[in-house]
Amino acid sequence: MRAAGLFTAAWLAPAALAGAIPALEEPSSAHSFDKRQDISINALGGKILQTDVYAGIAGLNQQIYQATQKPDQWKKCNPLNISVRREWSTFSTSEKNNYISAVKCMSKLPPKTPKSDCPGCRNRYDDFVATHIKQTFSIHNTGNFLAWHRWFTWAYEQTLRNECGYKGQHPYYNWPRWADDPLKSPVLDGSATSMSGNGVSGCTNQTFYGIPTNDSPTIKVPHGAGGGCIASGPFKDWPVNLGPVFTDLTCTPANPITDFTSPNLGLGYNPRCLKRDISQYVSSTWTNDDQVVKLLNSADIKTFWYDMQGGQNAFSNNFMGVHTAGHFTVGADPGSDFFTSPGDPYFFFHHAQIDRTWWTWQNLNPSDRTNAIYGTIVIADPTAPASKLTDTMTLGYAYPGNITVGDAMTTMGGPFCYTYL
């Protein structure tokens, strides 16, 4: 059994190393590595990225590490049953349609969060937005930041499958592949099999978006061609019900609950359209291959953690970091809102790539990095208690059960069994 697993893992590597991602007929099979039918570099924009080479090495390392160092986990999760997350551009048309209809289904199911905990929640998707808003101060610039968002994205993937008939694994959006022109990516090109594209021209009284805030910007992001509602593609009628809390877009109506001491801050009912202002400026400056390579070359978790989130003196030296840059690649409302950003379904494509980037960094040296943790339990507060692997995490009403930070340090342990191609 173990020998067979290692064999499978070993031949997985050359494909990933070449940046050659198989186009699969069906994504649902856990045994799909052997269904490779077509390899097309052109389908990926003709580019081979250094960061994808790193990811290929990481994927092989992880299998070997798990097989040799974690035999008990390996029995439960190995190449014979592991789920494989792929880039959206490698999905077939039917795979894309299956995913898109599952996301839309989430917006049609009733919410599980009680009205008392989220007065504005109107659907199952809102449960995920609400739990992110409620926990914003304890899941960003904290030690659990990467672990919590790994679990959040996985729980969303499970819910698409369990409640909305999705058959595949969660896609990711590989920033550096499309950094020169995100509107060319199959995620954002506005086609019938995209997550819709740019918003129409809008919010024209605004010339820039300020990072971290409009009032005291450290970085000024120029207004792009969008800023208004998405008017075409599968998500043109996508409902945004919650927030804003902290948006960069000045044209968004305020939420009925603006009291920062309220447990329901931003959770009043505020129905509106989904807006985007897709920014080639942001993506090409801070999410290109060189930027991600530099991040992946971080020697320790402290460096990695800071650089991912804008550096030690946040956003100084005109440095945004891939986390914020990935959000501001779509921007607008709710995409630019630190609290409400999951309200744009693009969020989960971005955070799957954040997770892939962390997974890559971890598995370039799995024995030292799998359990490496840095940060405290309170947002950007170095004086608060340090986060620990034994800390409990919750997703509120979005997904049942609690896990620990330690449970989410590997994609092949705890509740997880997935890898990236």
Ligand SMILES: [Cu+2]
């Ligand atoms: Cu978040």
